[in-house]
Amino acid sequence: MTGLSLHAVDAATGRPAAGMRVRVLRAGSRRRVLAEGRLGADGSLDHPIVRTRLAAGLYEVVFAIGDFVGAAGEGFLEEAAIRFRIDDPDGHCHLPLKFTAFGVALFRGC
Incomplete structure (x- = not known):
């Protein structure tokens, strides 16, 4: 299985x-x-990138935590x-994020 999957859970x-x-x-340089x-609903991204072979190199994932926790009226991040x-490139990379309004933890689930 190739691609990149994301999952996020509000630890609070x-x-x-x-x-x-x-x-x-x-x-x-190719940003x-x-x-x-x-x-x-399950906290995962349903997007074709989950099944797409990604070339070797640098990537970045950006989670909009402020918008998400802002609805609760508090936040720092x-x-x-x-x-x-x-x-x-033939492997699958899973990035599970645990977060609160004040901190994050992410590990490689590849």
Whole structure:
């Protein structure tokens, strides 16, 4: 399986981040937006990038945390931008994000 999958959970409530805006970019000198959308009811991004073979190189995912938690009337973080490298184009990279209005944790689930 190739591609990139994203999943986000609000650690303060234990709920998936349904509706959170995200962008996936090719980073570095060839910087461009590859995907953007909103996370679904399960907190995952349903986008063709999930099934697309990505070339080796630098990528960045940007989670719009401020807009998401702003509805609750509190927050500190506006965006969480994570830059990462894909070395194996034939592999699948899963990036699960756990966040609150004040902090984030992301690990490589590849």
